[in-house]
Amino acid sequence: MILHHIRVIPLLVRMFIRSQMEYRGAFWLDRFAQILSYGSVFATISILLSRFDTLGGWTWSELALLYSFQLLAYSLGAAMSFTQLRDLEEQVRLGTYDALLVKPFSPWVYLIFSGLNIGYAGHIILALPLMAWAILSVDFAWTLPAALFFVAALLSATLLTAALITMIGATALIWVRSNHLFSIFFGFWELMRYPLNIFPGPIQLTLLTAVPLALTSSVPVGALLGKPIPILGPLAAPASLLAGPLWALLAMAYWRYANSKYQGAGG
Template sequence: MSRTIRLVPQLVGMFVRTKFEYPGAMLLAWFSQATSYGAMYTAIALIVQRFGVLGGWTWSEMALLLSFHLLAYATGASFSFTQFRVMEDMVRLGTMDAILVKPINTWVYLVFSGLNIGYTGHIILAIGLMSWALTQVDLVWSISTTLYFLATLLSAAAIVASLMTMIGASALVWVRSRHLYSIFFGFWELARYPMVIFPFPIQLMLITIVPLGFLSTVPVAVLLGKTVPLLGDSAGLACLLAGPLMVTIAIIHWRWCLRNYQGAGG
């Protein structure tokens, strides 16, 4: 274990150096990502300001929701999306076999040898928008509030990383799993809006089968003292438990997929 931990900074360092080989392209990618999300958020802001509220949420509250959603997603995805999106190709081409025989934990190698710093643009935009939103909403800070905010942010990031890991790992058994990311991002887009605007079946799915409701709308609603559909007073505790629960499920799924992997030849 200690040897694996010592290898992590080296894996990250090698990957980061490859990305900085073309700094202009990297900075342009960060700028384009931030601009794309900025344009989307501007459109949402115009709609909310035109009608006053969206599902009972003002623009400043929506800004906190959107920034929390983007920051949690970017944090979790930087440890999982690009790394596990290519699992399907690695299985099909046989390169996964070479990784499995490396003298290091397979998951650790995949995650940290491809740690995606490309989400820096997302993170900068999210922190900027969040900093403004926190000065506008009626939120009284205390030690417990601060700890809860940080804990739910980490829990939300863990949910993203867990779901993406499970989708990628499924390729070890099914070979084809990339199409599942389309389903993930469909629900991910819904998660940037308050759950109260959706019908009951979608609300239920966002806190159970695809628990991306815990990515933003549930924890932010708890912070702002809003009622959370279906969860009620248990929403605060559910936010804290959702991340660890999904990590546990992802570990079980990952190990099951590794045990049932038969190699490129089937």
């Protein structure tokens, strides 16, 4: 069964990419619009730092590293989950999800890889050069362990992003409606363009527990740069590395639970 999945996955991805690239001009125009949109956010941070030398003790180059880290981790994780899980609500409502349950294939694998979102290319195109510039500009002595931690933390943040989106989307299998939860998710996600320590204590706690998006940005980057991390303190680095795998396991368990509660289009 596993070998069957592995053989089919590249076919699903290839078919979806071909469908997305049918109108290449429109595709790349959308990516350009994404770059302008997220670039304007970075410009806003730049204007803010032009009035104040630091923000919560973070300098301009450190904030650039934080923003690019958050954007890259999100784009990689969301490409594997967001559009697919956002559309799950409509499939549940219309009853088309039932067709996935009778396929000789994992519903989750089919859902994810038949809709792998290459539209996040715009995010990645912006994030990578910005991250490269920030790595060269930040006042930090890079070592091999630091570089390995950075890569591992980025992978963990990617897993955590995908896990949270998966859990939100899977809720549609129980409640039918779940997309309103994405509004809450993105509301908190936008806060994580900034250091965790500038927010009040209750928000800090929320961003480390119930909606642990701080672990996809300011916690790992802050731990790398030696910044004080609220609440976690010296546990920030190990928490950054463990968060992704642990939440991925939790998302897998929740997906199975949600599927067991699914009653089909007829209720």
